[in-house]
Amino acid sequence: MEKVKVGIVGLGRLGRQHAENLAFRIPHCELTAICSVVEEEVWEVQSKWKIPYGYTTYEEMLKNKELDAIFIASPSGFHCNQIQLALEAGFHVFSEKPLGLYLEEAIDVEKAVKAHPNQVFMLGFMRRYDKSYLAAKEKIDRGEIGDPIFIRCYGLDPAAKIESFLQFAEANYSGGLFIDMAIHDLDLARWYLGTEGKEVWAIGGGYERKEFDALQDAETGAAMVRFENNAIGVFLAGRNCAHGYHIETEIIGTKGSLRIGTVPERNQVVLFNELGAVQECVDGFLERFEQAYRSEVEEFISCILEGRKPAVTVQDGVESTRLGYACKESFEKRELVKNKAHTGIV
Known part of the structure; x- marks a missing residue:
């Protein structure tokens, strides 16, 4: 196999970026088919980029035997079913996070992956492929901060996008703040600490936009997690960040600490004027993690060509969903919740 022929489903904001990477930036890869329920999107991309096949029905794309792999960038609620259908049809599969909106369906996907x-199979936890987050992991593994005992994560989306976030929540596509947004940070915590969450306390609400309260979702929410090894995690996620897109992580160990992204700077330019020293901030995840999105797909294609499995596994998706769902449950019930992974409950 000289090139991996890929079909992608979902041409929204992130799907379009992935499609462009697959078509023009990933070595040994050919974007052969695109699929979207929006016919105009399919026609536009297919004609502009000269993609051989275009579909408005996912099941029809799976009948295309020229394809080697399926890339899933559809809304979160479709991931589980589409993963299972693609595996059953014999394809390699990359799926954007989250693995699923509900724990039960995530476990079903885990069984399907193990049956093939x-x-x-690879899940899109792209921060693991970001150069800064990778460098932090390497330092932790070398023992440069001792034993990691505390992690603090901020995941704040720009206030300018709050209307689109609200529409996304109203359509029930996201699974809620902790499943949609905080899941990246929950995965990072598991990765850095090398352990699973045990207990969760989550709070939050609609502060600028009360509509989130009516949806039982949070515009801004926070969770405190006690991990199995007694390490502490504090996670803040929000939809209303005035200065832009702010992703920040701090890991404190017994002999030192690390911080990633403390200032979400767009570049190294500093403007000095009557406002003081001003740095522009990144305005979204596509800009901040452009390199990581490309690197994770390069790894997926390499795994197919080399006959090996990626480091991000389906179990990472299941366990992050467990923890995210525990946060969601704690937020909705307003009480301390045991992570189901540690109670024997499925």
Whole structure:
């Protein structure tokens, strides 16, 4: 196999970026088919980029035997079913996070992946492929901060996008703040600390936009997690960040600490004027993690060509969903919740 032929489903904001990477930036890869329920999107991309096949029905795309792999960038609620259908059809599969909106369906996907051991499955936790987050992981593994005992994560989306976030929540596509947004930070915590969450306390609400309260979702929410090894995690996620897109992570160990993204600077330019020293901030996840989105897909294609499995596994998706769902449950019930992974409950 000289090139991996890929079909992508979902041409929204992130799907379009992934499609462009697959078509023009990923070595040994060919974007052969695109699929969207929006016919105009399919026609536009297919004609502009000269993509051989275009579909408005996912099941029809799966009948295309020229394809080697399926890339899933559809809304979160479709991921589980589409993953299982693609695996059953014999394809390698990459799916954007989250694995699923509900724990039960995430476990079903785990079973499906294990039933197809000769196919590559990879989940889009792209921060693991960001150079800064990778460098922090390497330092932790080398013992440069001792044993990591505390992690603090901020995941704040720009206030300028709050209307689109609200529409996304109203359509029930996201699974809520902790599943949609905080899941990246929950995965990072598991990765950095090397352990699973045990207990969760989550709070939040609609502060600027009360509509989130009516949806039982949070515009801004926070969770405190006690991990199995007694390490502490504090996670803040929000939809209303005035200065832009702010992703920040701090890990404190017994012998030192690390911080990533403390200032979400767009570049190294500093403007000095009557406002003081001003730095522009990144305005969204596509800009901040442009390199990481490309690197994770390069890894997926390499795994297919080399016959190996990626480091991000389906179990990472299940366990992050467990923890995210525990946060969601704690927020909705307003009480301390045991992570189901540690109670024997499925």
